[in-house]
Amino acid sequence: MSIDPTLLDDLEWRGLIAHSTDLDALREALAGGSVRFYVGFDPTAPSLHMGNLVQILTAKRLQDAGHTPYALVGGATGMIGDPKESGERTLNSLDTVKEWVERVRRQIEPFLSFEGANAATMVNNYDWTASLSTIDFLRDVGKHFPVNRMLSRDVVRSRLDAGISYTEFSYVLLQSLDFLNLYRDHGVVLQFGGSDQWGNLTGGVELIRRAAGGKAHAFATPLVTKADGTKYGKTEGGALWLDAEMMSPYAFYQFWLNVEDEKVGELLRIFTFLPRAEIEEIEAEHAEKPFLRAGQRALAEHVTTLVHGPEETERIKAASAALFGGGDLATLSAATLGAALREAGSASVDGDEDLPAVVDLLVATGLAKSKGDARRTVAEGGAYLNNARVEDPDHVPGPDDLIDGTWLVLRRGKKNFAGVEVR
């Protein structure tokens, strides 16, 4: 595998380097051969999300450029909890963490290559941390961490009033130890992570210098936020999950398709592997005719393909075209409509009996979270049956409403579709 000398320039152009240790030194190291690097993922949920995807894709960029990935899953750090500003985390049981470690590992693996000269390696910090004695930990690791310096970290300082446990306070030691171990045992000399990890990243670099007299590098990727600076992830149920069980690929695709104009270029650079020229072309086109949403379309298609694969993406595109095409739903066949609605979300009911009322259908399809919510939606004029506004919450659809004898198309608001299959 040859080394791509343009890697660092590309990362900078994409805006992927928000902070870094000595960039010139890193440039030199990357030019000198396949650099062993690592990036860690803590199992704080059953699935990774948008923020983690930045790291996964960045790892792939480095591997594609000839460098050697060590993907770390935090079986140990996940037991402790990285301090966050909003407050103390709830500790998860060992069993829960172990299960999440496995799920997270399986999510990462498809993105990396485990073959060839620069094959990736999966590691779990539980392996070298679980048996570590308290005495050794305090003498060998703790001795290198001045508490005054630890206290000055932003996250820690922000927690001094509300309180922070010794457990979370110590987190940085564990992550730093990971870097030191990977440096000693595998020759890993680079770590990157999200910008919120900056303190932990530099902690490791410094530990390597103090404990092993070594030189290591680190950089942080930017925090991806909405145009107004707030966090993404307020979509249904919270974060933008990569797991298809936790967020349907259709919803995932729709998320990217609905991104603000101002963010399209930035997101294309961070989340796609499209080359610079192509991205700039899309941006120019988008700037000229934003209403065509070419940027969002390219973004949604590429990211969904990366995460859920090309076949699924094609199905979603077809579904979106059918539902948002603006044509008359009645002209669609049951097969086409069914395929689209199954992507968007659907429920089925028994056709031998009277159909449920619209409010009940809204709840059954998940478009409304309760009957009260459903009634409210109808009262607000936000409920549609086959693209016609529903006025009466107790309205019962009849046989004539069935498209191609099978489907009812429900919609809440402008863009939330769901199907009801009558059989």
Place this chain on the structure above:
RNA sequence: GGCAGGUUGCCCGAGCGGCCAAUGGGAGCGGACUGUAAAUCCGUCGGCUUUGCCUUCGAAGGUUCGAAUCCUUCACCUGCCA
């Protein structure tokens, strides 16, 4: 262990015996305007067999015709002292 303050709906945060399903802000949701964009304006925002009923204000008891509001105990959080 002592003293003080706190625990309210998704989040922040008012309420301090009846007018409280509970002020206000944010997020969310719907409508209008649009381009499945942003901004803006309006509405909505516990549940239900929905002009009324039910269950909520850390937990459990109690006082009262009536409690998120008063009392007791417990749990947890914060600060000061030991």
